[in-house]
Amino acid sequence: MTDYLLLLIGTVLVNNFVLVKFLGLCPFMGVSSKVETAIGMSFATTFVMTLASLLSYLVDTYLLEPLSLQYLTTMTFILVIAVVVQFTEMVVHKTSANLYRSLGIFLPLITSNCAVLGVALLNTYEKHNFLESIIYGFSAALGFSLVLVMFSAMREKLANADVPKPFKGSAIAMITAGLMSLAFMGFTGLVKL
Amino acid sequence: MTVLIAILVVGLISLAFGALLGFASVKFKVEGDPLAEQIDAILPQTQCGQCGYPGCKPYADAVANGEAINKCAPGGDDTIKKIADLMGVEPIAMDEAHETDNTPKVAFIIEEDCIGCTKCIQACPVDAIIGTTKQMHTIIADECTGCDLCVAPCPVDCIEMRPIPQTTRNWQWDLANIPVTQID
Numbered sequence: 512m513t514d515y516l517l518l519l520i521g522t523v524l525v526n527n528f529v530l531v532k533f534l535g536l537c538p539f540m541g542v543s544s545k546v547e548t549a550i551g552m553s554f555a556t557t558f559v560m561t562l563a564s565l566l567s568y569l570v571d572t573y574l575l576e577p578l579s580l581q582y583l584t585t586m587t588f589i590l591v592i593a594v595v596v597q598f599t600e601m602v603v604h605k606t607s608a609n610l611y612r613s614l615g616i617f618l619p620l621i622t623s624n625c626a627v628l629g630v631a632l633l634n635t636y637e638k639h640n641f642l643e644s645i646i647y648g649f650s651a652a653l654g655f656s657l658v659l660v661m662f663s664a665m666r667e668k669l670a671n672a673d674v675p676k677p678f679k680g681s682a683i684a685m686i687t688a689g690l691m692s693l694a695f696m697g698f699t700g701l702v703k704l
Numbered sequence: 705m706t707v708l709i710a711i712l713v714v715g716l717i718s719l720a721f722g723a724l725l726g727f728a729s730v731k732f733k734v735e736g737d738p739l740a741e742q743i744d745a746i747l748p749q750t751q752c753g754q755c756g757y758p759g760c761k762p763y764a765d766a767v768a769n770g771e772a773i774n775k776c777a778p779g780g781d782d783t784i785k786k787i788a789d790l791m792g793v794e795p796i797a798m799d800e801a802h803e804t805d806n807t808p809k810v811a812f813i814i815e816e817d818c819i820g821c822t823k824c825i826q827a828c829p830v831d832a833i834i835g836t837t838k839q840m841h842t843i844i845a846d847e848c849t850g851c852d853l854c855v856a857p858c859p860v861d862c863i864e865m866r867p868i869p870q871t872t873r874n875w876q877w878d879l880a881n882i883p884v885t886q887i888d
Contacts, residue, residue: 548792570717580710587717594721598728605732608739609792 515646521702522650528626529658530688530695535626539659540684542617544670549663551610552617553656555599557649559621560630563588563595564648567631568641581635588631589622596622626655662691739791740768746786750778751829752851759829767791774799778851809850809865815840817862824854824863 528534535556542552567588575581600618604611611618621627630651634644665687674683744764755775757763767773773787774796781798788795813824813833820838832848835841855863868874 545792574713574717578709578713580706580713583710583714587714590714590718590721594725597725601728601732604734608734608742609790611739 515642517702518643518646519650519653522647523654523657524695524698525700525702527654527658527695527698528629528651529655530692532629534629535624535655537620538617538624539655539662539688540681543659543663543666543684546660546663546667549659551607553652553659555603555618556621556624556627557652557656559592559595559599560627560652560655561645561649563592563627564630564634564644564651566595567591568634568639568644571635572641584635585628585632588628592627592631593622626651658691658695662688665691740765742790743767743787746779746783746790747776748779748783748849750849750851752778752849752853753829754778754851772796772799778849808868809852810845810848810868811843811850811852811854811863812866813841813843814862814864815842817860819860821859823857823859827854827857829853 526532529536529539538552543549570587570591571584575583575587596619603618630648634647639647666684669683744761747760747764749760751759753759754777755763757766767787774784776783784798785795818840820835820840822837824841825833825835829851830847830849832844833841833854834844852865855865
């Protein structure tokens, strides 16, 4: 139990996918201008990441490994992720038209969010078991959501702030992201894995 | 041999996922476009066609599919703001080609000039014009939405748009627009 909890905290804070591993930067910069959209994106990505790491674990353990087809992992995982994203898109379209509209192109683009493929591949490299894979996927998504929502909240404040002219717009966003990354470096050593 | 197995396995996986997606697309089928209906509810329903679409519903469909939100002249900036809120985009200024002064107007037929051609009756989207062939027409002012679609078809230019005079009956307090500021 403690191991799982440590894995969760370690992935959310210490080895944060966005700010420490630098994966999934595209939606981090792209969908962070409004808190509302960022929260929607967080939910969609959490759903996709957890489901994708679960499915890719099953496919890897019960299909690819017994047949020693590990050289197909990346390709198969991309297939799995694409399917999960398509599925999510249909569900979101059905349940919330506004969210579907505001996420727009970023919803299908979760497919190419490297954090999702990153989770699936890291699961196989680090030889996680079934439960660990799910927790790893979920906590990676949780870490992604955490920094995405925090970052979008900061960007909403920055929109009204008196920023010097050369730093206006994307420049200040980049600097903020860098400072956040520095701040997250402070968690190093909190959990020893 | 291993290549064949690999092809078979990936093929089977793809087939299974394809079946899953096919099932999901039937199960989660979206009937109509709920967004278009919400936009349609915001539009003023004058059916005037000034946006370039045949009516408010077709324009709502077009907006839901990415048309610019600033083409509704009767709705004005208020409608643009509401649509922008609904779609989660920034409100933009009224399209210049569609900009009109938004003082409320009704059409008025100069009755002595009317030749009774019925062309304006066919153009009116809300059936606010009464009259028949070779008889003088007139406008039911309460029904007229002020869309000025009847002005162009009239062959003798006997229709003009008259602003509705402000009376004690239609005066509206615009309390929200009175600037209230704190004095230090």
